[in-house]
Amino acid sequence: MTEQVMLGAPKCVSALNSIDDALYVIGGKWKLRVIATLREGNKRFNEIQRNINGISPRVLSNELRELELNGLVTRTVQTQMPVVVEYHLTDYAESLGNVLTSLMEWGTMHRDKIRKER
Amino acid sequence: MTEQVMLGAPKCVSALNSIDDALYVIGGKWKLRVIATLREGNKRFNEIQRNINGISPRVLSNELRELELNGLVTRTVQTQMPVVVEYHLTDYAESLGNVLTSLMEWGTMHRDKIRKER
DNA sequence: GTTAGTAGTATCCTTTAGGTTAGTGCTTTT
DNA sequence: AAAAGCACTAACCTAAAGGATACTACTAAC
Numbered sequence: 001m002t003e004q005v006m007l008g009a010p011k012c013v014s015a016l017n018s019i020d021d022a023l024y025v026i027g028g029k030w031k032l033r034v035i036a037t038l039r040e041g042n043k044r045f046n047e048i049q050r051n052i053n054g055i056s057p058r059v060l061s062n063e064l065r066e067l068e069l070n071g072l073v074t075r076t077v078q079t080q081m082p083v084v085v086e087y088h089l090t091d092y093a094e095s096l097g098n099v100l101t102s103l104m105e106w107g108t109m110h111r112d113k114i115r116k117e118r
Numbered sequence: 119m120t121e122q123v124m125l126g127a128p129k130c131v132s133a134l135n136s137i138d139d140a141l142y143v144i145g146g147k148w149k150l151r152v153i154a155t156l157r158e159g160n161k162r163f164n165e166i167q168r169n170i171n172g173i174s175p176r177v178l179s180n181e182l183r184e185l186e187l188n189g190l191v192t193r194t195v196q197t198q199m200p201v202v203v204e205y206h207l208t209d210y211a212e213s214l215g216n217v218l219t220s221l222m223e224w225g226t227m228h229r230d231k232i233r234k235e236r
Numbered sequence: 237g238t239t240a241g242t243a244g245t246a247t248c249c250t251t252t253a254g255g256t257t258a259g260t261g262c263t264t265t266t
Numbered sequence: 267a268a269a270a271g272c273a274c275t276a277a278c279c280t281a282a283a284g285g286a287t288a289c290t291a292c293t294a295a296c
Contacts, residue, residue, distance in 0.1 A: 012154055082241095082242075102216040106214065107139040111136065172255095175275085200264075
């Protein structure tokens, strides 16, 4: 039995569920954009919004909350005056490296393939 | 410069687009289930529907069409009577191996992490 | 003291993915 | 001759994701 995903095997249901979980965490329209901006450095709420073209504060707020719940982002508040809220990528976010790399490679390859076909 | 996805780099936009493309192809509620059943062997429309619990013919039809457009599935028609329509995974579908493996590994790991945290 | 910025929340609206049900034109089985 | 299976499509509906806009409570700058 290799390292391959056994999509045809009897126990593949848990594999599919794991994939669904992963897709849920990084899926959605803005999750990866948020992660991408935070890779440039820690940022504050409005700073992120300005960096990502087209995202509304409501949606950004939701995205950040979910990323935080999944341990990919932390939110720190300095309670001096003025209050400064800052968002950071966690070390844990680095663990997405392989996933993002393989998605990017496949996506690039696939786009090329589709383009060439017509 | 490593093989890493440069989510913070200036040229990261194309990386993000590639990832979006990949997510679009395998995203959606049923795509991977369809691929999974077809891994068991070639199947006919109603056979696939019976194998995947809860999918309606309309949705299955859409999923199959998109998978076909992306070259992951082929549809063959034997025009003898009765007409037999069969769906197959293509060799190209194998190219998703890395993507699915890394998604599965990360998803499994992440689920564990989240479970342990409470 | 007015204007602008920060970090959001509240309310409402639109779009899209997906679900439900029925039906079509065909053939095979009983 | 009737019932059931095949491979779908059509028409309609619902729920969830996401978008638009306004507003709050606070501070800082001009």
